[in-house]
Amino acid sequence: MKLIASLTSPYARKVRIVLAEKKIDCPLQLDIPWEAGSTVTDFNPLGKVPVLLMDDGSTLYDSRVIVEYLENSSPVSRLLPQDSKRLLIETRRWEALADGICDAAGSIVVEGRRPADKQSAEWIAHQQGKVDRGLAALFAMLGERHWCNGEAYSLADIATGCALGYLDFRFPQLDWRGAYPNLAVLEEKLAARPSFAETVPPAA
Ligand SMILES: N[C@@H](CCC(=O)N[C@@H](CS)C(=O)NCC(=O)O)C(=O)O
Known part of the structure; x- marks a missing residue:
């Protein structure tokens, strides 16, 4: 494989x-x-x-x-809840939201690579709206929870951490930590895990 x-x-x-x-x-x-x-x-x-x-x-x-x-x-480190269909579908929705933030942020990056006179400010703003609303939703969903799905470390945290890491990588000027301190706390916890530390995107 x-x-x-x-x-x-x-x-x-x-x-x-x-x-x-x-x-x-x-x-x-x-x-x-x-x-x-x-x-x-x-x-x-x-x-x-x-x-x-x-x-x-x-x-x-x-x-x-x-x-x-x-x-x-593999049964090692279960990342999707096994016992609750509700928790499973909520975890998958976290993943969909986090991936969707990456989709929108990635579209902005791709648009920014086109010649300046071909770029659409309207398209960029449309995609930026998805990133902004997505972050606000992650913030509201996380609330005071220790982990995203409210129960345990899961794929929801992994997807969220990857989306936040991607924003740091592509849009370092975006101060999501200042706006959403609970996401900053989560990201810090995730960054300490070897799996996250070993996969940080290389400097651009
Ligand atoms: N929904 C896909 C998204 C994959 C994706 O968009 N990958 C990007 C790299 S970050 C890519 O390969 N883009 C090339 C292209 O769109 O032509 C997934 O979750 O795997």
Whole structure:
């Protein structure tokens, strides 16, 4: 099994953290989908990372499918609640929200790479709205909780930590810590975990 991933993708980071938490050894095959020489379309018709390449040559994508596969493959460090359907669906919703923040933030990054005269301020503002509302929702949902789903460290925390880390990486000027101190406390706790520390995106 190999993980096709870039070191900057928050979705790939989510999978790498799950692999580390579950102590699954899985080599990385580095691929930057935006660069010439990327072979990711051979493995995922959507041309996106991460992709899990299985030993029989089959592939799994996207990150949510890979995470579910890994969770079902190993009982080590359960990351999805097993006993409560309500808690399970809430955890998945956290993941959807955190991934959605990354989708919007990533769209802004991609738009910013287009020639200045082709960039749409309206599109950027539309995506920024998703990031801003997403952060406000994470803040409200977390409240005074110790962990995102209110019970235990889970995929909800991993996805949230990856989204916050991605904002730090791409938008260091965005002072989400000042606006949302409970998210800052959560992020600090997560950053201390080896799985997070080992997967910080490299300096741009
Ligand atoms: N929903 C997908 C999103 C994956 C994604 O958008 N990955 C980005 C890297 S951060 C990518 O490969 N983009 C290349 C492209 O869109 O062509 C997942 O969770 O895996």
